[in-house]
Amino acid sequence: PKRCITCYDQTNELADISLGDAWIPEVRHDKIGTSVVIGRTGIGEDFLERISASGKVFLRQIPPEKVKESQRSNLKFKKNDMSIRLSLLKLVGHHVPMYKPKPSGSTGRVIVLVRTLFPLLNMFASHNKHLRFLLRGVPFSVFRLYYGIYKFASLV
Secondary structure, three states: OHHHHOOOOOOOOOOOEEEEEOOOOOOOOOOOOOEEEEEOOHHHHHHHHHHHHHOOOOOOOOOHHHHHHHOHHHHHHHHHOHHHHHHHHHHOOOOOOOOOOOOOOOOOHHHHHHHHHHHHHHHHHHOOHHHHHHHOOOOHHHHHHHHHHHHHHHHO
């Protein structure tokens, strides 16, 4: 959805508690459903302490760097690439939120443009019934290539 790709807050910074997938090598293949949980306020911290003490949930602290690592590509997408994404949406006539995002970081503008175009193309295609119809005939191997290019651009 357009609102999702124009949201600057990947990690729910204003919430009492933030939850996210733990996309780090140590837990990538676990079978128990490990997640990252961040207590952001006193209320959130108190709640996490209570549920941990109850034994219903197992919590362990990890360094902040591990949290950033687990969300690296999403943070890059939400934070670093926001200014160019908003500019492109404005260019094609869409209303966008009034953020003042930082310009993209050290990555080359071409890579940022590629990373930005993929979600925008997905958004436009999913909202256009004619494009959706045409996409049904595209071989799966083309989608794999498309995703591979996006994944590569996201790693840079």
